[in-house]
Every structure is written in C-alpha cells, then in structure tokens.
Amino acid sequence: MGEQQDPSPNGIYSKPVSLNIEFSGGLEMLFSNQRSHHIQMPAKGPSKQPVNIGFLVRHLCENLMKDKRKDLFVLEDRIRPGILVLINDADWELEGEEEYLIQDGDTILFVSTLHGG
C-alpha cells in the first residue's frame, strides 16, 4: 500500500524541508552532471506521514533525475546495491536506511562504488 495517493491540494503537505543532495563516484552523471543539488521537498507524505529516505529516493527519481536510466540508481524501488548513502556524513546503515526520517537541513550523499578503479 506504499503507493502514492493522489496528492491533495494545499493543506496536506506542511512546510517543505530544505535538503542538500550530493552525488559522487559517477552518479552525478545521472543528475545533470552536477554534484550538489539544493532541493525542497514536502515534509509530509500524501497520507501525512513524515517523509523518509525511501520517499526521498522516489522523489529524486521523479523530480530531479532527467536521465532515463533509473536502474543505475534504483533497482526494484530501492537504492541499487553498491551505492553508499551517507546521511550527514554517517553511513545510512547506522540511521535505519530507507526508514530514516528526513530532517530539515539534512545533507544526503549518494556515492557509487561501482565505477573507476
């Protein structure tokens, strides 16, 4: 039931959160060849739940990623194995991975280990 309901107009989304999103290790290629992106995102999902990394990843795929090769970034709706995620410098494994609840001002770095040696 994780499907997005049709987003209602004003009201359901509260104040947006500001995030620094960074890509490295080759992933920047998929995001307009740009390492750093400053983005705004609703703080609450369609069913008023606070947004987590899983939500952010879908948001990035739908809104930030112009490249069509989504599967270089996500596989089966999850971050592709071999891509590390750092939440404010910390390994996302220490923060609950997809379940981590996004905070305003967070810096989230996606770095591919799959390229170049």
Added chain:
Amino acid sequence: MPPALPIPASKLCESCLSARALISRPKTHQKLCKPCFLSTFESEIHATIVSTNLFTKGSRIAIGASGGKDSTVLASVLKTLNERYDYGVEFVLLSIDEGIKGYRDDSLETVKRNAIQYGMELVIVSYEELYGWSMDSVVESIGKKGNCTYCGVFRRQALDRGAERLGIHHVVTGHNADDIAETVLMNLLRGDLPRLHRCTSIITSSTSSPIARSKPLKYAYEKEIVLYALHKKLDYFSTECIYSPEAFRGSARTLIKALEKVRPSAILDIVRSGEAFSRMIPSQAQAMSNCARCGYLTSQKLCKACTLLEGLNKNRPKTIVEVEAGIEDEEVSSSLWRGIEAIKLVEEGIAN
C-alpha cells in the same frame, strides 16, 4: 573544545567510546567514528603487508595508478604506512595511457595531481608508443565488441614494460576484496581451476612475467575504500570507460553486490573460499620461452600482445582473439571497466 551534545550510547563509536559513529564496517558490523575507522583501515592493510612479507627495505615499487578510487587509496595508504612504519620503500606511480579520449586523458590529470600530492615520481606509458595502436584506433578498427580483451592484454604488458623501464621488479595494484570475489566467482563458473588457483594469491611472480604483482588491498572491501577516500577527501576520478562492456564480470559483480546487501561477510567469505580451493589445486608449471617477435615471456611462440597486434595490423579482427582471451581477463582491472554493462544486462532483462 566546548562540550558537544551528548551522543546516545547507541550512536557511539565502539572503539573509542567517545565520538559519534559514522561508519558501519561490512566485515564485522562494528560501528566506528571517522578517526577510528581511518586508523583501523590503515592497520589492516599494514597487517596484510607485514604478514605476507610483501615489501623489502630499500626496494623501489611501482603503484599501478589509474586515478580511480582504488589506486588512489592504495597510493595514499602506502605513503602513510611507509612513513609510519618505516618500510624504507620508494614508491613510484606508474600509469598506462590506453589512448581513450574523454576518459583516460581526464583520469591522467588526476594521477598527475596525485603525484604532486604524494610526492611520488610518475611515469606514463602509452599503448600508442608501445604498440603503435591507441584504444581509440583499436576500436575504430574492430568495433566495441571484444575491445576489453585487447586493452587487458596490452595493459598487463604495458605495466611490465613500464616497470622494466624503471628498473622495478614489483608492481602493486588496487584490486580489492570485491574484485577478487568477482574473479573467484567467474573462474568457478567457468570451471577454470588454474586461474582460480592464481587469482587469490596476494603476490604473483607469474611464470609469464618477470615482474611480480601484488594486491595489498585484497582484503579491503570496496565500500571501505570508497569511505576512506571520502573521509580523507582524496582526489580521485570516477567515470566509466566509454567502451565498457565486459558482461560476464558485470553479472558477477551485480550478484556480489546483491549478496553483500543480504550478508556483508559474503565478499570476504568468497575470497577465503577461493584461497581454500587454491590450496587444493596443484599449480601447473608451464614451459615458458621468449616471444619470437618482442621477447616477452610466453608459453606460445608469440606472446598474446603480438598475436593481437598481428591481427590488428592485418586488419583481420576477432578470430584469434576468442582463443587468446584468457589470463588477462582477470587483470582487466575490473573496477576500471565494469559497472555500466551490469546495468545494460538489467535493461535487457527488463526489455525481454
């Protein structure tokens, strides 16, 4: 320093018990802060080097440097350890210019910066000068399919020749645990026992080369290599080779990464399994002689590079290649050439 906000116990470094943990180690699930992680990573490489007597005091050793994460981390760590533990080794950066515009020329710029950052001599050897063919011209002649074979065969000899030119008899490369796990798996899937035997050894003074090769990072996870580079803010280059496809390795790699996700120890376990197999397989000594054309050590009349060159020069691609594609496959620095092709496979899978 002003007292920091209290860190919840669950987020503390399990080594120093004072700083916030930033890294979860794949080998052990141990949570470490940045300084503890960096020093643990370095100590483990040091332990590998010492326990295998990898270096001799007073020797000159070449670091095969591509500008990518693995060789950049290798150069940085070796510089640190050489100073910290007084190895008394002189390290030189040895880079190969395959002649791939828009790829190698950019990464060579990274290596040039690394040479200054680490105070190491840098030598660049090009395919063009050694063979009269750049990879761009090879691909122009034979197309993209199978070009990795040429590149791999040429690279192995180029590293040897570069080292020889420097009077160096030992080249270290940045192959990591993930690379070796991939290669073990590939050799297992091909039923290739001789190569399975060779691929796990930390040092190969192979019969086909007068120059020893070693892999000081063979027990280091790719994840930790990338985290080390990130946390030390190392200057490395990461773009995929524009001629990539090496589909079989790509598939092995996707499998390894998926296994790691479920059970992080899987990567080292595969490396250990490869080592165990290796002890059970008798090594096969091959009669070696010098290549009739270039003098390089070979088990055939002509060495692999000369055989490939003969085909290229006659403008008769492929035929010989299939037979000759071999040992070097595993040396095609997996990390250099893989990646995108794995994704292509997935795309095909979806398309079908």
